[in-house]
Amino acid sequence: RSGEADLIVAKHRNGPTRTITVSAQLHLARFTDMAANFAPKEFVKDN
Numbered sequence: 001r002s003g004e005a006d007l008i009v010a011k012h013r014n015g016p017t018r019t020i021t022v023s024a025q026l027h028l029a030r031f032t033d034m035a036a037n038f039a040p041k042e043f044v045k046d047n
Contacts, residue, residue: 005031 005024009017022031 004034007031 003024005022007020007022009020011017021034023034024031
């Protein structure tokens with residue numbers, strides 16, 4: 001998964017925990033939101 005990173009929110013006071021996939025722009029040392037049309041592989045339906 002080149003260009004992707006997972007942010008794991010493992011502890012949140014009175015809130016949900018989850019894993020969030022973000023775009024990794026490591027040449028700029030930053031993370032950004034994924035594109036609006038991004039769908040993780042486990043949600044993509046094969047034809």
